[in-house]
Each structure stands twice: as structure tokens, then as C-alpha cells.
Amino acid sequence: MADRIVEAYTGEYAAGKSENALNRALELARRGRLVTLVDLDIVEPFYTLRPIQDELAAHGLTVLAWKTGETMGLGEAGTVIKPAARWALRRDGDVILDIGYGVGGSRTLNLVEGAGSDPDLKVLAVINISRPMTASVADIVQHVRDLGRVDGLINNTHLGDETTGEVVQEGARVVTEAARILGLPVVATAAAAEIAEKIGQADCMDNPVRPLTRFMQKAMW
Amino acid sequence: MEKPIQEERKAFLTGNEVVAWAALVAGAEFMYGYPITPQNEIMHYWTRLAPRYKRGFLQTEDELSAGFTTIGGVMGGKKAFTATAGPGNTLMQEPLSMAEMMRLPVVVVVQQRGGPSTATVIYSQQEVTLTTMGGNGEGLRIVYSTSSHQELFDYTIKAFNTAWRYRFPTFVLGDGYQAKMREPLTLYDPEARGVAMVGTEPFVGKEGVPGIERPPAQHRNTFSLEEELYEKVKTDAGDYEKIAPSVAEYSSKYTEDADLVILSHGVVFRAVAEAVGSLREHGFKVGFFRPVTLRPMPVGPAREMAQKAKKILIAESALGQLARLFKEAAFGAQAEIHTLFKPGMGITAEEVEEKARELLQ
Amino acid sequence: MEAVRTEMPAPAMPRSWRVDTKPHKFCPGCGHGLVLKCLGQAIDELNIQGRVVFGCDIGCSLLSWDFFNIDTIQTHHGRTTPVMVGLKRARPELVTIAYMGDGGGYAIGAQHLVNAASRGENITVVLANNTQYAMTGGQMAPTTLPGQKTETTPYGREPETTGYPFMGPEMVAAITREGAYVARGSVANLRQLKSYIKKALENQIAGRGFSFVEALSGCPTNWRTNAAETWDFIEEEMPNYFKVGEIKASAAAKKGEEDG
Numbered sequence: 001m002a003d004r005i006v007e008a009y010t011g012e013y014a015a016g017k018s019e020n021a022l023n024r025a026l027e028l029a030r031r032g033r034l035v036t037l038v039d040l041d042i043v044e045p046f047y048t049l050r051p052i053q054d055e056l057a058a059h060g061l062t063v064l065a066w067k068t069g070e071t072m073g074l075g076e077a078g079t080v081i082k083p084a085a086r087w088a089l090r091r092d093g094d095v096i097l098d099i100g101y102g103v104g105g106s107r108t109l110n111l112v113e114g115a116g117s118d119p120d121l122k123v124l125a126v127i128n129i130s131r132p133m134t135a136s137v138a139d140i141v142q143h144v145r146d147l148g149r150v151d152g153l154i155n156n157t158h159l160g161d162e163t164t165g166e167v168v169q170e171g172a173r174v175v176t177e178a179a180r181i182l183g184l185p186v187v188a189t190a191a192a193a194e195i196a197e198k199i200g201q202a203d204c205m206d207n208p209v210r211p212l213t214r215f216m217q218k219a220m221w
Numbered sequence: 222m223e224k225p226i227q228e229e230r231k232a233f234l235t236g237n238e239v240v241a242w243a244a245l246v247a248g249a250e251f252m253y254g255y256p257i258t259p260q261n262e263i264m265h266y267w268t269r270l271a272p273r274y275k276r277g278f279l280q281t282e283d284e285l286s287a288g289f290t291t292i293g294g295v296m297g298g299k300k301a302f303t304a305t306a307g308p309g310n311t312l313m314q315e316p317l318s319m320a321e322m323m324r325l326p327v328v329v330v331v332q333q334r335g336g337p338s339t340a341t342v343i344y345s346q347q348e349v350t351l352t353t354m355g356g357n358g359e360g361l362r363i364v365y366s367t368s369s370h371q372e373l374f375d376y377t378i379k380a381f382n383t384a385w386r387y388r389f390p391t392f393v394l395g396d397g398y399q400a401k402m403r404e405p406l407t408l409y410d411p412e413a414r415g416v417a418m419v420g421t422e423p424f425v426g427k428e429g430v431p432g433i434e435r436p437p438a439q440h441r442n443t444f445s446l447e448e449e450l451y452e453k454v455k456t457d458a459g460d461y462e463k464i465a466p467s468v469a470e471y472s473s474k475y476t477e478d479a480d481l482v483i484l485s486h487g488v489v490f491r492a493v494a495e496a497v498g499s500l501r502e503h504g505f506k507v508g509f510f511r512p513v514t515l516r517p518m519p520v521g522p523a524r525e526m527a528q529k530a531k532k533i534l535i536a537e538s539a540l541g542q543l544a545r546l547f548k549e550a551a552f553g554a555q556a557e558i559h560t561l562f563k564p565g566m567g568i569t570a571e572e573v574e575e576k577a578r579e580l581l582q
Numbered sequence: 583m584e585a586v587r588t589e590m591p592a593p594a595m596p597r598s599w600r601v602d603t604k605p606h607k608f609c610p611g612c613g614h615g616l617v618l619k620c621l622g623q624a625i626d627e628l629n630i631q632g633r634v635v636f637g638c639d640i641g642c643s644l645l646s647w648d649f650f651n652i653d654t655i656q657t658h659h660g661r662t663t664p665v666m667v668g669l670k671r672a673r674p675e676l677v678t679i680a681y682m683g684d685g686g687g688y689a690i691g692a693q694h695l696v697n698a699a700s701r702g703e704n705i706t707v708v709l710a711n712n713t714q715y716a717m718t719g720g721q722m723a724p725t726t727l728p729g730q731k732t733e734t735t736p737y738g739r740e741p742e743t744t745g746y747p748f749m750g751p752e753m754v755a756a757i758t759r760e761g762a763y764v765a766r767g768s769v770a771n772l773r774q775l776k777s778y779i780k781k782a783l784e785n786q787i788a789g790r791g792f793s794f795v796e797a798l799s800g801c802p803t804n805w806r807t808n809a810a811e812t813w814d815f816i817e818e819e820m821p822n823y824f825k826v827g828e829i830k831a832s833a834a835a836k837k838g839e840e841d842g
Contacts, residue, residue: 013262014235014403047401075258075342130233132242132408133269159233159405251672279671282697286664289657289694293668296655301672319658425653425669426676430632432600432651441647441656443640 004120005033005094008109009154010147011126012134013101016156018047019216020126020190021098022056027210029060034093039065040108041100042079047216049098055215064088081111089114089121105147122151124187127178129157129171140178152187153179155207163191165198172203222248225274229409236399237262239370239406240330243377244302245270246410248418249328251277251301253290257309258342259397260332264304284309288316288327295325296440298423300381302328306397307336310348310355317390318356322442324457325424326384326391330377333396335565343397345565346487349542352392353516359454361461363468364392364516366487370406373399376513378411385419387464394515396538398488398567465517473526475501475508481580482508482530482556486515486543489536489568496573505581515543518550527554532580536561536568596622598631600651607645611812613799614642616769617710618649620797621679624780625652628787630677635669637662639682639691641717643710646681660691667694667703677706677786684711688724688748695750700757702791706782709750709794711824712801720804724748727823732804747823754794755830761791764830768798770817771826781831790832798824 005028009021018041025037037056039049049056053063064084068074088095089112099108106123109115125144127134134140144150157171168191179186188210189203190196196211203209225245234242240263244252252271254264264280271278277294281287287303294301305313310331320327333348335341354360363383365376377393384391411418424440431437444450475497476482485493490511500507510526512519527533527547533556537543540562548558561568561576595601599622608614625631631652638646640659647656657665666678687695687709698705714732715721721734725747729738755764763785767775775797782793798820802812 013238013265014233047403073339076339128233130231130405132232132234133266135232159231160403162231162405251668253668253671277671279668281664282693285661286667286694286697289661289664290668290671292657293655293665293670294672296665297669297673297676299672301668315658316661319661423673425635425655426633426673427653431653432598432631434632437600437648437651437653439648439654439656441644442658443644443647443656 006089006118006120006122008097008099008106008115008121008123009126010099010106010108010123010150011101012131012143015101015126015128015131015134016158016190017100017126018049018098019212019214020154020156021096022049022215023190023210023212025061025096026056026059026213028094028096035060036062036064036088036091036093036095038085038088038095038097039063040081040085040097040111042081042108043100043102052215052218086111087113089118106149109149123149124152124154125150126154126156127171127175129174130159130167137174137178137181140175141181144178144182144184150184152185153182154187155189155203158191163195165195168195168199169204172205172207176205176207223274224410225270226408226410229407229413231405232408233403233405234370235262235401235403236370236373236395237332237401238266239373240304240377240393241266241270242408243374245274245276246408247378247381248300249276249302249381250299251279251294253279253281253287253294253301253303255281255284255287255305255309257284257306259334259400260304260306260330262400263330284312285315288313289319291327292316292320292325295327296424297426298421300385300421302330302381304330304332306332307334307342307348308339310351314351314355317362318358319442320390321356321358321361323440324388326388328380328384328391328393330393330395332400333394341565343401344538344567345396346489346538347542347564348394349515349539350545352394353546359458360516361457362390362392362516363387363514364394365513366394366515367399368487368490368511370399370404374406374408378416382419383468385421387460387468389461394487396488461517466521468514469517469519470513471511471519471522472513473508473510473522475506476510476526476530477508478506479508479530480506481532481534481577482510482526483534483536483573483577484510484543484547485536486512489538492568492570492573493536495570496577499570499574500577505577507577507581515546518546520550523547523550524554527551527556530556532557532559534559534561534577534580536573538563538566538568540564596626598622598625598650598652600648603648606649608642609803611800611802611809612642613712613769613797613801613816614646614710616772617708617775617797617799618646620772620776620779621681621708622650623776624783627780628783630783630787633675634677634679635666637666637678637680639686641683641686641715643681643683643686660686660689660694662686663691663694663698663705663707666705667698670703670705674704677783679783680705680707682707682709683716684709684713684723684725684748684750685715688750695754696757699754699762699792699794702759702762704786704789704791706786706793707795708779708782709796710799711750711796712799713747713820714801714804716801716804725750727819749824751794751796751829754792758792758830761832762830763790763793763832765794765828766796766798766824766826768816768820768826769800770798770813774826778828785832796824798826
């Protein structure tokens with residue numbers, strides 16, 4: 001299990017946590033690895049893995065998420081954690097955790113058994129500098145500090161359909177500078193596949209580029 | 222007051238965040254609110270931003286209190302607002318009827334959810350009747366129905382100006398889908414774009430000692446004589462009628478030669494615009510008409526359209542709440558009216574297109 | 583008429599009263615006039631007429647909407663508390679007074695009273711307790727005494743089915759923290775009632791938190807009592823359930839009492 005990959009995706013609301021988590025899980029699955037993807041979004045889940053879990057499962061992932069039809073009173077009752085999610089780290093293979101936003105930051109991991117002592121766990125903060133509250137180096141540094149445990153950053157800067165290569169590259173510059181101040185690595189720059197292709201293997205700051213396939217736009221509720 | 226947006230810039234936001242930013246740049250000084258899905262992130266982001274720009278927030282015990290505390294803030298001369306949805310909007314109608322009676326510039330953002338009762342929390346256009354005509358009164362309020370994040374930003378800013386200029390309660394009517402969806406928009410400071418923000422003034426707590434330096438400012442909503450109330454309502458209704466033509470907004474396209482005009486508002490308009498574009502490409506004579514203000518309705522243009530069109534298709538995520546407003550506006554017009562009503566359900570461009578093709582055969 | 587009035591000796595009214603709306607709109611013998619006299623005197627003594635905003639409820643309290651030479655908002659039933667809370671939050675320099683009856687405070691607006699008190703909102707609530715809904719013609723209120731006949735308890739209030747009188751100040755005292763001021767006065771002792779109201783306002787001015795004064799008040803019209811019976815009910819019957827006195831006062835407020 002030396003190469004077991006365990007990653008938790010955290011960050012600001014609408015920063016792209018789920019998109020990055022599921023793309024990472026799919027990438028690992030494509031390499032023939034055993035992967036479990038876990039939905040831990042509890043503050044106000046809207047774009048969640050729930051509606052697309054069958055599609056993801058068809059790609060060979062194990063997805064631990066409720067199906068909307070299995071739930072009752074979404075948005076009215078609290079978001080009930082699926083019991084299997086609590087024990088996700090006891091599973092064989094790689095585990096990718098999609099932890100939602102909220103003032104709790106990465107403390108959401110306290111809800112997962114063994115997260116505190118898992119030797120392989122990496123907590124990755126997803127940053128989009130087109131979001132005004134994480135637009136500047138200073139704001140990102142403060143934001144990441146507020147999240148609690150974070151082991152690396154992902155530059156996920158984009159403007160939806162209006163994204164350009166330069167938008168992503170500007171994100172790379174700002175996020176990399178914030179990471180330097182925080183003493184954290186930039187694990188990757190993520191970009192929609194067609195833009196990632198234009199940028200190449202590495203961004204202008206020499207961070208590796210991860211191409212994303214956008215699933216989440218159709219993953220409502 | 223420090224300007225939250227110094228330079229115009231593109232941003233990628235959810236609808237609820239857009240509302241918080243818009244209220245901030247519009248100079249809103251206080252938000253009063255009570256949690257209800259799907260508007261929670263308006264409060265989440267307001268509470269994250271407000272301390273940075275010295276704005277206030279109070280989480281109240283319910284929506285009655287949220288509405289009445291907003292009234293307190295407004296009467297103190299502060300730009301104040303609240304946000305709600307569904308059952309909260311139902312409770313909010315009590316304070317809003319007081320605001321209507323007392324001509325208070327209260328701004329309310331409503332992110333519609335399914336109904337009746339608790340129902341569902343994301344998608345619906347079933348709060349049109351409640352928002353336009355709620356309360357025990359005559360619906361003397363202004364309601365903007367938005368369909369994109371840019372509009373949510375623009376019209377939330379505008380709502381403060383409309384409310385303080387005309388002194389009618391003003392609503393921005395979104396829905397859970399707009400609240401949660403993400404898309405880019407341009408954030409700007411209204412004054413940098415030449416949009417002057419209308420000033421405020423206190424209704425109570427004015428300068429000077431009342432009874433000595435000035436008469437006391439005393440406001441009531443209770444009347445004894447029918448004649449007195451009649452005069453009051455007639456005066457307010459007259460004021461409303463007078464401003465209605467300049468407040469009413471709509472957009473329309475391809476209606477001149479259209480065999481079929483599709484009517485919609487809010488988020489459903491996105492699907493309709495897409496469907497109409499596609500149908501036109503395929504040579505169908507189809508147009509759209511979309512009221513931006515649901516109250517007041519753009520009565521003149523709506524009637525004119527209805528007199529020219531052969532057929533009208535009304536598409537909404539409700540069982541005819543927009544249709545009722547439209548039929549009243551277009552009363553007497555000869556167009557055949559068809560409907561695509563899906564209460565509490567989303568409507569896609571494909572569905573609209575299919576229904577339109579059916580009607581054009 | 584005006585000419586006649588100006589020739590008469592100046593009536594003994596607080597300065598903050600609005601003379602041109604007097605005589606007031608309440609019934610002869612109503613307790614509201616007495617409570618508002620105490621309030622007016624307290625406002626005069628504190629010299630805050632220029633920064634007080636007065637809010638009145640639905641119920642007979644609304645008849646005070648033009649009672650003072652003070653900026654005033656007449657609100658909805660039970661909603662005076664949140665209007666004053668919203669105003670005070672937006673304009674902390676003002677002194678805000680929410681005036682209501684027992685129905686407004688303890689029934690339809692109870693959630694507002696509870697939460698404003700519990701949050702320590704820096705406002706003053708003055709509540710007139712006359713043991714029934716007077717404005718709507720004398721129905722049972724939360725404060726109606728056991729056995730008391732009202733239009734909705736025609737055989738007398740039965741505690742087994744309708745509960746016991748609502749202990750407002752005791753409840754408010756229980757849910758507020760140190761710094762709150764809570765008292766129950768009576769129109770039978772105006773000097774004391776005025777001192778309670780004044781201390782409540784001082785509490786707000788000092789920014790110490792929520793202040794609440796319930797005033798035992800009379801409603802001869804709905805009680806159908808003559809003067810002697812009215813005073814007997816206020817002084818003998820009501821105190822069987824409602825104990826007059828300060829229920830919660832900070833050390834500072836208590837000192838004021840001794841000095842006063």
C-alpha cells in the first residue's frame with residue numbers, strides 16, 4: 001500500500017472542489033487503480049456527486065454518495081452523512097474525498113474515521129482567483145490558513161465559458177506566490193481539457209497541468 | 222464608505238454571492254435575515270464581507286422578525302435588505318404589507334423554491350403570485366425577475382434605487398437554480414459606471430428635538446374611517462400607476478413577424494431564448510417576449526405583442542402564475558394562448574423547442 | 583376652544599407629551615395614560631426627547647401613536663419589538679422604546695420578546711398588563727387570572743384547559759444575562775413605576791442590554807368595574823399572581839434606586 005493515494009479536496013464555496021476531486025478519481029481509475037470517491041459536502045450541497053454517481057461508477061469508480069431519491073427533505077433537514085462515508089478510509093485502494101465548503105474548512109475530515117492518523121492523506125485546497133474572496137495573494141494566504149490543515153494548493157482559476165489561457169496563467173502566478181508564502185506546494189493547475197492542451201504539460205510557473213472534463217454543470221442537486 | 226469594487230472585473234460566482242456583492246456595492250448598510258434554503262449563501266457571504274466594509278448583519282428569530290427589523294433599519298434611514306424563499310416569503314408578507322402601507326423602501330431578494338408548503342428547495346417559479354400580490358393589499362410593489370448572474374447583480378443594485386426613489390417595497394425575484402448556479406459576470410461599482418445611487422433619509426430619529434425644533438415624525442398603518450383609507454390607497458395606487466411606465470421593463474425579439482411568440486420570465490427565459498434562436502435558425506417564425514418586471518407588468522408592450530401574434534406559448538415552472546399576470550395585461554387580444562406549465566420543474570430549451578414545433582405544424 | 587385652553591393653567595403634563603393630541607384617546611380610567619405619564623416623566627428627567635423613538639403595537643397601545651412629541655412608529659400586532667430592534671441596530675445612538683400590551687408581548691409577539699431578550703438587544707420594552715385583550719372587546723389573554731371572565735372564557739378562566747397567567751418579567755429575567763433590567767411595576771404606585779421605567783431607559787443608554795418593565799394596568803371598560811373595583815383588582819387581585827418589584831437589576835441600577 002506504499003503508493004496508496006488519499007486526497008481530500010477542500011477550499012472556498014464554488015472553487016471547484018468536486019470537479020477536481022472527481023477528475024482526479026477518474027484519472028486514477030484510468031490508470032487501472034482501485035478508487036473510491038466520497039461526497040462529504042454538508043453545508044449546502046447543490047452541485048454534488050449525487051446526480052452523476054452512476055455515470056462516474058460506469059467509469060470504474062466506487063462512489064460513496066446518497067442518491068437524491070434516497071434522501072428526504074434536502075435543504076430542510078440537515079445533510080445526513082452516508083454512514084459508508086465515515087468509514088471510507090478503511091477501504092482498499094485510493095480514496096478521494098470531496099469535502100464541501102464552510103467555516104469548518106478541513107475540519108470536516110474529523111467526521112471520517114482515521115483521517116487524523118492516515119499516513120497517506122493529503123489535504124488539497126482548490127483556488128480560483130476569479131472568485132473575489134480569493135482573488136489576491138493576501139486573501140488566498142488568509143483563506144488557506146483559515147481552512148486548517150492544508151498540504152498543497154491547486155490552481156483552478158477559470159471563468160466558466162469565458163475562460164482563456166491567460167486567465168488560467170494569471171491564476172498560476174497568484175496561487176504560486178501564495179503557496180510560496182504558505183510554504184506549500186502547488187500540486188497542479190487544473191483547466192478544461194481544451195485549454196489545458198493549449199497550455200501544455202506545465203503552466204507558466206512550471207506547475208503540472210491537469211486537464212479537466214467538466215461534469216459538474218449537469219450535476220445539480 | 223469604502224468601495225468594495227475599485228476596478229471593474231470579471232468574476233465567477235454563484236447567484237447568492239452575486240446578491241451579496243451587489244448589495245454591498247449598492248451601499249446597503251444592513252442585512253437582516255433568517256436562514257432558509259436556497260438563499261442561505263446570501264447571508265453566508267454578507268456575513269463574510271460585511272465586517273470588512275463596516276456593514277451590519279442581524280440573524281433574527283424568524284422571517285417576520287427579519288422583515289420587521291428591516292423595516293426598523295429602513296425607517297432609521299439606512300439602506301437595509303433581507304432575503305428569503307418559500308415559506309419564509311409567506312411569513313415575509315406581513316411586514317411587507319406594512320411596508321406597502323407606509324411606503325417604506327424595503328428591498329427583499331426572493332430565491333423561489335417549490336410549493337405549496339415546505340415542498341422542495343431548489344427549482345420553481347411558484348412565488349410569482351405571492352411576491353407580486355402578497356399581503357392584504359393591492360400589490361403596490363415592484364418585482365424584478367432576473368435570468369442571469371449579470372442581471373442579478375444589475376437589478377439588485379437597481380432595486381435599492383427603485384425602492385428609495387419611489388418608496389415602494391422592491392423585490393428581486395430569483396430562484397434556487399439561479400441562487401446556486403455558477404457563471405461569470407462583471408462586478409462593478411455603480412457610480413464608476415455613472416449609475417447614481419439614490420440617497421436615503423430617516424423616517425424617524427431625525428435631526429432636532431421633536432415638538433420644539435420640528436414637528437414629531439409619527440407614522441401609522443391603522444385607520445378608522447373607510448374614507449381615510451380609501452384616500453390613502455387611491456393616492457398610493459395613483460402614484461404607482463404614474464411611475465409604472467418608467468419602472469416596467471421587458472425584452473423581446475423577433476416578435477414583429479412571429480407566428481408564435483414564447484412568453485417566459487426569470488430562469489426559464491434562458492431556455493426560451495436558446496430555443497427561439499435554434500428555431501429561427503431552422504426557419505421558424507418564432508419570437509420571445511420576456512417581462513423583466515412582473516409588477517408592474519409592461520402592459521402596453523405586452524398587449525401590443527398579443528394583438529399582433531397569432532399564437533402565444535407561455536412557459537413557466539408554475540401552474541400559470543405568469544400566465545395570469547399576462548392575461549390581465551393583454552386582456553382582449555386575439556392571440557391563441559398555449560401553455561407549457563411545469564410547476565416546480567425545470568424547463569429545457571429542447572422541451573420548449575419541441576412544444577413550439579408542435580404548435581407550428 | 584383653543585383660546586379657552588390657553589387661558590387655563592398649564593396642565594401637569596410631561597414636557598415630552600404632545601399637547602395638541604390631548605386629551606388622549608384612551609378610556610376614562612385606563613391605565614395606559616398613567617403608564618405613559620411615567621414614561622413621559624422618565625424621558626423628561628433623562629432629557630432624551632430628541633433621541634427617543636417610540637414604537638407602539640396593535641391593541642390599545644396603538645392609540646399612543648401620536649401621544650408624545652417624539653418620533654413614533656405604530657407597527658403590527660406583536661411586531662413592535664423587531665421594528666425597534668432593527669432600528670436600534672441601524673441607529674445605535676437612538677433610544678428605542680417598544681410599547682405594547684400583554685397580548686402583543688406574550689402571545690402573538692412572544693417569539694420576538696424571547697429572542698430580543700435572549701440576544702440582549704439594547705432596547706427598552708414597556709408592556710401594559712391588563713389581563714385581557716381590550717382592543718378586540720375583552721378576550722382572554724395569556725395574563726388573564728384564573729376564574730376571570732372574559733368574552734372567550736365566559737365561565738371564568740380554567741387553568742386546567744387554558745393554563746395559568748403568563749409570568750412575563752420572570753421569564754425575561756430567566757433568559758437574560760447580567761446587565762439586563764427587568765421589573766414589574768403598577769399604576770397603583772406611579773412613583774415606583776416611573777423609577778423602574780427610568781432605570782430601564784438608563785440601562786439602554788448605558789448600553790447594558792435588554793430592559794423590560796411590565797406595568798400592572800387597569801381596564802375598567804372591559805372589566806366593567808367602577809373606580810373602587812378597578813383599584814381593588816389592580817391592587818388586590820393582580821398581585822396575587824404578579825409580584826411587583828425589580829426582578830433583575832445590575833448593581834449600577836440598584837445603586838440608582840438607593841440614591842433615588
